[in-house]
Amino acid sequence: MIKRLIIAIVLLTLVIGGIVGFNQFRAKMIAQYLDSMKNVTVPVTVTEAQSGTWTPGIDAIGTANARQGADLSTEASGVVREILFQSNDTVTSSQLLVQIDDRQERADLEAAKASLNLAQITLNRARNLQERGVTATSTLDSAQAEEVSAQAQVAKLEAVLQTKQLLAPFDGTIGIPRIEVGQFVAAGTVFATLQDRSQMRVDFALTEQQAAQVRQGYSVTAIDEEGGTSFEGEITGIDPKIDANSRLVTVRALLDEASGEALTPGQFLRVRVNLPAVENVISLPQTVVTTSLYGDSVFVVREETPEGADAPQTIAREVFVRIGRRHGNSVEILEGLKAGDRVVDAGQNRLSSGAVVRIVTDPAETGDAPPVIGN
Structure with a gap:
């Protein structure tokens, strides 16, 4: 019994001594490693x-638009008689683009002019008789009213004729015709788009906080994704109203003249507003x-x-x-x-x-x- 106890004590001593020795060896090696790491x-x-x-700035996403652009539509209904432009033609302001059939209106105008001529003759005769005291004052008043009514009828028919002629509202490049000769068109039918691409502008949106930092006249830089070309511009307008749905403010900037040949209306642009340095x-x-x-x-x-x-x-x-x-x-x-x-x-x-x-x-x-x- 005593022999077994002595053996157990010896084994326990060896185990404890081994553990203590291993820990001392490990500490020594770690110290040596750390000493070497100092170098x-x-x-x-x-x-x-x-x-x-x-130079701080605000980045935004914008859309390129023409300096002036509109989808042209018919003001009156009727049959298309002539289309006086082709796709991508350069047109000038007041140039005739489309002619709607106006034969009935022209006939009505000729009849109105004849009535006006008769009313003027009747008025002149009534004035002469009035000066000689032959006719009553009421007859002269009636003749004057007939003459004014006839003039109004002529002016009305001339205005109707103008609605049958569709003119270019400004200089620009016109797009593909969306109507054909002989087609009946209703009032409001779009027949082409007209874009003035001599100079482009960019519209973009800012948050409420960002919009509070920008002012009209601040410079902007716009970069297109396709060619990586940059264009300089200037803010020309800030919408005074915040959109209730998006909580964004619309801002517009006019770009330099080089943008007219390089950008297309509707194109995606990256915009940076340059704030004061x-x-x-x-x-x-x-x-x-x-x-x-x-x-x-x-x-x-x-x-x-x-x-x-x-x-x-x-x-x-x-x-x-x-x-x-x-x-x-x-x-x-x-x-x-x-x-x-x-x-x-x-x-x-x-x-x-x-x-x-x-x-x-x-x-x-x-x-x-x-x-x-x-x-």
Whole structure:
């Protein structure tokens, strides 16, 4: 019994001693590894934070429209007698485009003119008789009323004839005819579209908050998706009413003359409203900012002398920042940095705060290249 107890005590002592020895060995190896890591340097490239002019803007989606554009429609019903244009013709203001059959109206006009002529003769005769005191005043009044009525009838029929002639309201390019000769058309039938493409405009929508920042006369930049061509313009109108359904405000801008040949009405455009420039703003490329659950941060390179070191070392420190507006590939830094700070812009994915870094000029050196181990 005593022998078994002694054997158990010996085995327990060996197990405890092994565990203690393993832990001491592990601690020693970890310490050696950490000591060696102090000499590891990570290659990074840096950019200097500078205070400069910041041009904020508002991005939106817009639609290109002609400076003037309309779907032309018939004002009166009837049979189409002539179509005096072809697809894509350039027409001028007041040019005759379509003629509706007007033979009945012309006949009525001739009859009205004859009645007017008779009324004028009767009025002149009544005036002569009145001057000689032969006729009564009521006869002259009746003749005058007949003459005025006849003039009104002539004017009415002339106006009806004008509705049978469809004229171009402005200069522009006319589209494909949507009616045919001999076709009966009702009032309001669209027969073609007319677009003045000498200069284009863009309509886009902004939120209530964005619309409060823009003013008439602000410059805009519009970019088409197909060719990537940009056009400059100026805001010419802001709708004073907010759409109750979308909560958006419609804004219109007139683009430069080069847009007339390059854009098509209805085309999709990306629009940027250029807001007034702001001085003394620190901005950085968006790629240098790391976003996490704790906030936005960047790595700043500083010269420090760690405790126990003989000489200064280049250390990367994580600094939390507050970002503001974005423009292109740049982001505005509101808090956390000052002008002159050196910010890591390549190689930050392999950094931790306090890491020793080596500044290089070629971003390729910060990629898959292993860290350089110091002596």
